[in-house]
Amino acid sequence: MIWKLLRKNISVGQIAGYALANLVGLAIVLTALKFYADASGLLRGASDHQGREGAGSYMVISKPVSMFDTFGFGNAADGISQDEVDDIKAQPWADGVGEFTSANFGIVGAVELQGRGLRSYIFLESVPDEYLDIVPEGWHFDESAGTGAEIPVIVSKDYLSLYNYGFAPSRGMPQLSESLVSQIPITLYLTGKGHADAFRARIVGFSSRLNTIAVPQDFMDWANGRYAASEQSRPSRLIVRVAEPGDPAIDKYLSKHGYEVAGERMDQGKAAFALRLVTGVVVGIGAVISVLALFILMLSVSLLLQKNREKNAGLILLGYSPAQVSMVYFRLVALINVAVLAIAICAMLLASDAWGGLLQKVGIDSASPLMPIVAGVAVIIVITAVNFIAIRRSVARSVE
Amino acid sequence: MFTIEEIRLKDVLPEVFADRAERVAASQIWLDDVAFVRGGRYLVAAESGTGKSSMCSFIYGNRKDYRGCICFDGRDIRTLSMAEWCDVRRTAISILPQELRLFPELTAYENIEIKNRLTSHCSRREIMDMLDRLEIADKAGVKAARLSVGQQQRVAIVRAMCQPFSFLFLDEPVSHLDERNNRIVGSLMQERALMQGAAIVATSVGNNIILDGEINSLSL
Numbered sequence: 328m329i330w331k332l333l334r335k336n337i338s339v340g341q342i343a344g345y346a347l348a349n350l351v352g353l354a355i356v357l358t359a360l361k362f363y364a365d366a367s368g369l370l371r372g373a374s375d376h377q378g379r380e381g382a383g384s385y386m387v388i389s390k391p392v393s394m395f396d397t398f399g400f401g402n403a404a405d406g407i408s409q410d411e412v413d414d415i416k417a418q419p420w421a422d423g424v425g426e427f428t429s430a431n432f433g434i435v436g437a438v439e440l441q442g443r444g445l446r447s448y449i450f451l452e453s454v455p456d457e458y459l460d461i462v463p464e465g466w467h468f469d470e471s472a473g474t475g476a477e478i479p480v481i482v483s484k485d486y487l488s489l490y491n492y493g494f495a496p497s498r499g500m501p502q503l504s505e506s507l508v509s510q511i512p513i514t515l516y517l518t519g520k521g522h523a524d525a526f527r528a529r530i531v532g533f534s535s536r537l538n539t540i541a542v543p544q545d546f547m548d549w550a551n552g553r554y555a556a557s558e559q560s561r562p563s564r565l566i567v568r569v570a571e572p573g574d575p576a577i578d579k580y581l582s583k584h585g586y587e588v589a590g591e592r593m594d595q596g597k598a599a600f601a602l603r604l605v606t607g608v609v610v611g612i613g614a615v616i617s618v619l620a621l622f623i624l625m626l627s628v629s630l631l632l633q634k635n636r637e638k639n640a641g642l643i644l645l646g647y648s649p650a651q652v653s654m655v656y657f658r659l660v661a662l663i664n665v666a667v668l669a670i671a672i673c674a675m676l677l678a679s680d681a682w683g684g685l686l687q688k689v690g691i692d693s694a695s696p697l698m699p700i701v702a703g704v705a706v707i708i709v710i711t712a713v714n715f716i717a718i719r720r721s722v723a724r725s726v727e
Numbered sequence: 728m729f730t731i732e733e734i735r736l737k738d739v740l741p742e743v744f745a746d747r748a749e750r751v752a753a754s755q756i757w758l759d760d761v762a763f764v765r766g767g768r769y770l771v772a773a774e775s776g777t778g779k780s781s782m783c784s785f786i787y788g789n790r791k792d793y794r795g796c797i798c799f800d801g802r803d804i805r806t807l808s809m810a811e812w813c814d815v816r817r818t819a820i821s822i823l824p825q826e827l828r829l830f831p832e833l834t835a836y837e838n839i840e841i842k843n844r845l846t847s848h849c850s851r852r853e854i855m856d857m858l859d860r861l862e863i864a865d866k867a868g869v870k871a872a873r874l875s876v877g878q879q880q881r882v883a884i885v886r887a888m889c890q891p892f893s894f895l896f897l898d899e900p901v902s903h904l905d906e907r908n909n910r911i912v913g914s915l916m917q918e919r920a921l922m923q924g925a926a927i928v929a930t931s932v933g934n935n936i937i938l939d940g941e942i943n944s945l946s947l
Contacts, residue, residue, distance in 0.1 A: 328841050332830055641828050644789055645842050646816035646890070649809060723809075726789065 329642065333655050336634035341627035342663060349620035350667050350674075353706060355613030357675035357699040363606040364694035365679065365686055367599065384599075385458065385536055387589040388581065389564040406561025411584070415567060420574045425458035426562040427539070428547050432519030432554035436528075438511055441501075451480075452539045453547035458566045463531040468546030478515060478528040481541040487533060505533055519554030537566075538589060564589075575600075621710050624663075625717055628656060632721040639725040653715075653722045660714045668707045675699055731799045731819045731893045734786060735762045739795035741781045755945045756782065758795070765893050768938050769928040773947030779930040780825050782947070783898045787822050788812045817846050821892035825899050827883040831872035835863065835882045838871050843889040857885045860915055861908070877903040884912055888919050895920055897929040901936045913937040 390407065407426075416424050429452050436449040456462055461481070469476045491502045513528040534541065551559060569577060581588060632639065639652050676696060683693045737760050744751055751757040756771070757778065763769055773779050784790035785797055788804060797804050799815070807815070829838045836854070843849055849857075858864040861881040866874055871882065880903050887895065895916065901909040913936050920927050929936045930947075 328833070328837060328844065331837075332833060332841070335832055638830065640789075641830065642841075643813075644787070644816065644824075644828065646813055646845050648813045 329647070329652070329655050332638060332642075333635050333652075336631055337659070338627060338631070341623065341630070342659075345620055345624040345627055346663055346667050348623055349617055349664075349710070350670055352613050352616030352618075352620050353667060353671035353703060354674040356610050356617065356706065357613075357671050357703045358678045359606050359609040359613060360699040360702055361675050361679045361694070361696060362682070363602065364696075364698055365682070366602055367694075384569050385460075385566055386569060386577075387536075387538070387564055387566050388586040389589065391585065391587045406563045407565060408561060412565065415565065415580075418576070418580060420569050420571060420577050420580075422568040422570050423457070424568075425455045425566040427564040427566065428453045428544065428551070428559070428562065430547065430555075431551055431557060431559065432517060435516040435518075437514045437516070449540060451542050451547065453542050453544045454537065454566055455544055458536075458568065459541070460534055460536040461532045465531060466543055468543050468549060470545070470549055474524040474526060476526065476546075478526050478542055478546055479531040480513070480528050481532045481534050481537070482530055483538045483540075484533040484535045485538060486540075517550060517554050520556050522554055617706060617710075621713065624660065624710070624714060628660065628714060628718060629721060632656065632718065632725070636725045639722055643722075643726045649719065649722045649726070653718045656718045656722075657715055660718070661711055664707045664711050668703055671703055672696075672700055675703075729814065729819055730765070731815075732765045733762050733798075733800055734894060735760070735796075735798045735801075736782075736786075737796045737798070739782075739785070739793055739797060741778050741785075742792040742794065743781075744778065745794065751777075754947050756947055761945065763894065763926055763928055765926050766924050767926045768940055768942045769926065770935060770938075770942050770944045771928065771930045771947055772935070772944060773930065773932065775932055777947040779932075779947060780898055783822060783824065783896050783930070786896065787820060788815065818891050820894045820896065821887045821890050822896040823883055823887045823898060823900050825902075827879050829871040829879055829883055829886075832870065834868050834870055835874060835878075836867040838882055839886045839889060842886045846890040848891060849889050854885060854889065857888060857915065858882075861885065861911060877908070880904065881908070881912070884916070888915070891923060892920075892925050893923070895925055895927045897927065897936065899931055899934075900929055901934055902932070906937075909934075910937050913939075 412424055412426065415421055430450060434449050434451055435446060437444065437446040439445075456466070459466075459481070463479065463481070466479050466481075468478065487503070487505065487508060494500065495502050509530050511530070513530070515526045515528045517524050517526065642652050643649060679693060679696065686693060736756060738758055740748070740751065740757050744757065748758065754777070755761065771779060771782070781790065781793070785793050786804075788807065791805065799807075799819075830841070833841065835858070839854055839858075843854065855864060855867070858867055858881075861884065863874075863878050863881050866878055866882075871879060874882065880900070884900065887897075897916070900916075901912060904912060916927060916936075917938060917940075919925075927938065929938070
């Protein structure tokens, strides 16, 4: 009945105007946040197919090879010194630094393919497991089995692509799938320090992060001890996990110390930075619209309270508490806000659904909508609370 | 729910009379020490503009522009909180304001119900009986704006009955009623006041409400 009494002066136009304005603002904010969550999955996801949480971004850095190195005068072959590694570790943007360990002994790889034998000198490297983008089952070396052990190998995805799209079509060779390649038995012949052993090996995974032929670290340590004649040399490449790929300090540091970055990881970092910037701008625009909408609501409610001033006072003189009278207006505001929130969330989900298909095509799953929803709920709670306080004040004033 | 035994006005003077103190010299209320006691019958006679409605407003707590002290059972009413005022208006003091304060967009019955739902004091049947007694039962469904002033006055009277009270303040309760209706209204209010042992304080500019028993007459 109080509602019947007080609703008379409600301006449907003003309330609808507010609802529309806040809906637009909130929908923009939520959609931008959702897009950011999805798209940052795109940038990070490239290096994290197994969805390892908090994996961050990785980059492989090395010293550039110059003309001097070709003729043996340069310093790239000396590798990266321990001091230099420690210095990188000390940088605030570096989450962790892994060293590539190379094999200091002779390796020959052999495969049997459709009856044809294929045999080549190859190289092997290893990195600590935590820097791998995939850790396949059986990724370890059983030292007790010695030379009878089967060696798991990870090769770069690029190698398979080079073969499938470059080599095989031009030579009339069959294209190979990842699972087929994994079936091919490989024999590795390792020689050095008076030993010569043959190992069974198998490709167990394809890495898009490492541009190398990788074996488990424990196997590499064991093999270097058994076959390597010389002292282990310094690594020439490092894999660095960075917390914020877009951090401009990384770029500065690398160019100052003359490191090269493999692949397009830095470009991705810049893209992430640009993405964050653009998202920030869009969220900002949405937030400004929402704040303006909040003012419309505040004005509309205060106008309504002004028009109802006498009725509010009349109710309070009958014995209604200011809280009971405020509740009528508060319910109206809360109802509108909940509706606006629900529609904005729907709009966000619809939009994300629309681009979800595109993301799926590049192999990225849509991120959870929880973060934008929580953000939307928070915005609405703030708007409703601000109004609640304004209404209470105004109603209390109407009896003074 | 609480009751009030005594309402005391001590040296009370409306701010508007502050510079005309000589004008209220004859008053038995302003700048005096007067007490309304529960169970009593009081008739405050006055000319227009002497502050009858102001007195009711001060005691009901919707105006504070006075000097002096008004006390409910010894407690200065300036110290009452909003919540306590709500309690007073629901359970201790009922008022029939001169301007009636009906909501014109609500029907006669809704105007009564909006008070009664707060106190749950009367059943629908009781309300209809009272309306019937005041001969406006047929107007229950009519919007207050479309009632005559006399009808509106009687609706406001029924509304004032829809709560427990220790004091009933009537600001010119019968100014728009003829003598027959005056008697009906008077007996209804006396009945309800007697049931609760309540006091009736009525003001008038000449057309006094007709009450039985010992009446304390005061002039403003």
